[in-house]
Amino acid sequence: MEYQKETGATAIYPKEKALEYLALGLTSEAGEVAGKVKKLIRDKKGIMNDADAAAIRAELGDVLWYISELCNLMEMPMHLVAAANLKKLDARKHNNTISGDGDNR
Ligand SMILES: [Mg+2]
Structure with a gap:
């Protein structure tokens, strides 16, 4: 994936703490989406306008950047992460276990 190659150009952080830095960044940016x-x-009765959607899209991009960099750190192609996730969810749908909890259902 081209995106995954390009995020490395802006990956400026202490490399000796790469895993910690990237995991914290990922959760931080996911929190910005939630915020x-x-x-x-709170302020708009849940009604999203174009500016709100653009702001959320920007934060989702930040989440994606951290996912990309975590994948780079682990030498893991992002497309394989996406494919494995689809496979897992398809199996859950097939087994009627989309609802519920536990990683291995
Ligand atoms: Mg952000």
């Missing part, structure tokens, strides 16, 4: 949604509920 935007929270404020939609």
Whole structure:
């Protein structure tokens, strides 16, 4: 995936703490997505306009950047992560276990 190759150009952080830095960044950016949604509920009755959607899209891009860099760190192609996730979810749908909890259902 071209995107995954390009994120390395802006990956500026302490490499001796790469795993920790990237995992914290991923959760931080996911929190920024949640924060935007929270404020939609608080301030706008949950109604999203184009500017709100653009702001959330920007944060989703930040999440994607951290996913890409985590994949780079682990030498793992992002398309394989996506494919494995689809395969897992398809199996859950087939087994009627989409609902419920546990990683291995
Ligand atoms: Mg952000």
